[in-house]
Amino acid sequence: MRFVIIGTGGAGVSGVEAIREHDQESEIIMISKEDVPPYSACLLCHYILEEDERDTIFWKGKDFFDQMNITPILGKEVKSIQPENKKVLVDSESVDYDKLLIAAGGYVDVPPIKKLDKNGVFTFKTLSNTDNIYNWVKTQKIENAVVLGAGFIGLDAAEGLKKKNINVTIVEALDRILPRMLDKEMGNMAKEILGKNDINLFLENNITEILGKKKVKGVKLTDGTVLDADIVIIATGVKPNLEFLRDSGIRTNSGVIVNEYLETNVPNIYAAGDVAESTNISTENRESILLWSNALVQGTVAGYNMVGKKTKYEGSAIQTLIKVFGIPIISDGVYEGEELKFFEDSIYKKMYLKNSTINGYMLINTMQNAGVYHSLMISKREVSKYKKFILTNKFNIGKIIMEAALVS
Ligand SMILES: Cc1cc2nc3c(=O)[nH]c(=O)nc-3n(C[C@H](O)[C@H](O)[C@H](O)COP(=O)(O)OP(=O)(O)OC[C@H]3O[C@@H](n4cnc5c(N)ncnc54)[C@H](O)[C@@H]3O)c2cc1C
Numbered sequence: 001m002r003f004v005i006i007g008t009g010g011a012g013v014s015g016v017e018a019i020r021e022h023d024q025e026s027e028i029i030m031i032s033k034e035d036v037p038p039y040s041a042c043l044l045c046h047y048i049l050e051e052d053e054r055d056t057i058f059w060k061g062k063d064f065f066d067q068m069n070i071t072p073i074l075g076k077e078v079k080s081i082q083p084e085n086k087k088v089l090v091d092s093e094s095v096d097y098d099k100l101l102i103a104a105g106g107y108v109d110v111p112p113i114k115k116l117d118k119n120g121v122f123t124f125k126t127l128s129n130t131d132n133i134y135n136w137v138k139t140q141k142i143e144n145a146v147v148l149g150a151g152f153i154g155l156d157a158a159e160g161l162k163k164k165n166i167n168v169t170i171v172e173a174l175d176r177i178l179p180r181m182l183d184k185e186m187g188n189m190a191k192e193i194l195g196k197n198d199i200n201l202f203l204e205n206n207i208t209e210i211l212g213k214k215k216v217k218g219v220k221l222t223d224g225t226v227l228d229a230d231i232v233i234i235a236t237g238v239k240p241n242l243e244f245l246r247d248s249g250i251r252t253n254s255g256v257i258v259n260e261y262l263e264t265n266v267p268n269i270y271a272a273g274d275v276a277e278s279t280n281i282s283t284e285n286r287e288s289i290l291l292w293s294n295a296l297v298q299g300t301v302a303g304y305n306m307v308g309k310k311t312k313y314e315g316s317a318i319q320t321l322i323k324v325f326g327i328p329i330i331s332d333g334v335y336e337g338e339e340l341k342f343f344e345d346s347i348y349k350k351m352y353l354k355n356s357t358i359n360g361y362m363l364i365n366t367m368q369n370a371g372v373y374h375s376l377m378i379s380k381r382e383v384s385k386y387k388k389f390i391l392t393n394k395f396n397i398g399k400i401i402m403e404a405a406l407v408s
Contacts, residue, residue, distance in 0.1 A: 001026040006078050007103035008032040010292055011273025011299035015101045018303025020068050028070045035075030036127055037062045042292050044130045048160030081248040083266045099306045102271040106238040114209040120216035121232045124157045142166050146219050146229040148207050150177040152322045154235035158199055169200040169227055181320055181331035186362045189348040197325045238290050240275045253277055255288040260312045262302040272298035281315035282333045289316040319374050330370045333360025333377055342391035349391040356384035372397045
């Protein structure tokens, strides 16, 4: 039996670990267009800060392929898949598979910007992007940086650059920061963190043109503002890598379409992580949910199914925890229904109740009860009787469970 995995990100790695849990003998080939051992993209921001941090991003160790007895094919791109011959075409060679996992992640969807090809303009998605950013900052005199996009990738880039004493401005097309995590009010609260750390922010704006001769010197925004910039980072949305699947017969929508066992419509081909579409457990909609924790769980479930251990994927949580300049921000669920709020001393909590259960919540500058809210939400527990204090420090889940036990 030969397992072939396209991608060495979180989904590919957890897929391989799940396979090896049950099968130490079969051949496994991992293919990546990046020529490096597996790394965690979530840790790239630390490496913008310090060269010493580069090694820490290899979260499974640089010898992962040896540890797992894997044949890596690195620095080579899968161009297409031929299910009828059970072959993957990698640059000019072809690789046969018995079972195939597509864990190819996503790419940065760069909006149309004039004169984008100047030196000093980077995307921030991969380790090689980060190497380029690191080297540019090290070798150039950088005073001003502009980051396009205020999602968690943009904020990560901004934080990394600010900590290098660079003036940083973030430009965001929507009306708030972290638009996929926060509503407008909470986005405004989170903005305080950027203000306190001297990050400039332009909302409802876009970069239309990069200025400078060969090297970036500035950017022009939609509203006509011109900003100085010695480096520009494009951190706009990520979209699944589907291009190489175009003639394969594998069905795609916003991502690769999979069933509850993470099988595609083509026998012996599975998909996991950012490249796959999955069910949002809060809304039950099928969508691309591009989060690290989901990539890991999906990789594991796909791996088990590939070795014949039938395992269902129950759907993707959209609980997201990030830290911006050390301040935790957590978001989860859907922001519709009866609104509850608790704002005190730079701690902001907001929750939505629907049919007496938690529909969604956001927390800024606290992680208190995040796990409890999440489990109450996904188990659809009735919480309306606690609504007066569910967001306060008086909410004590231990006491509530004890009381419930005494009553029953
Ligand atoms: C800077 C940054 C910060 C982030 N922070 C967070 C965070 O705080 N919380 C969070 O939940 N998520 C975060 N994410 C998102 C998270 O990293 C992703 O959801 C996760 O990495 C997805 O894993 P994956 O294995 O599906 O894809 P990826 O990690 O993108 O891996 C895809 C793999 O496929 C390979 N590949 C792609 N196409 C081909 C091809 N044609 N041929 C060969 N190989 C190919 C790539 O080389 C790569 O090895 C962050 C992402 C970035 C970039």
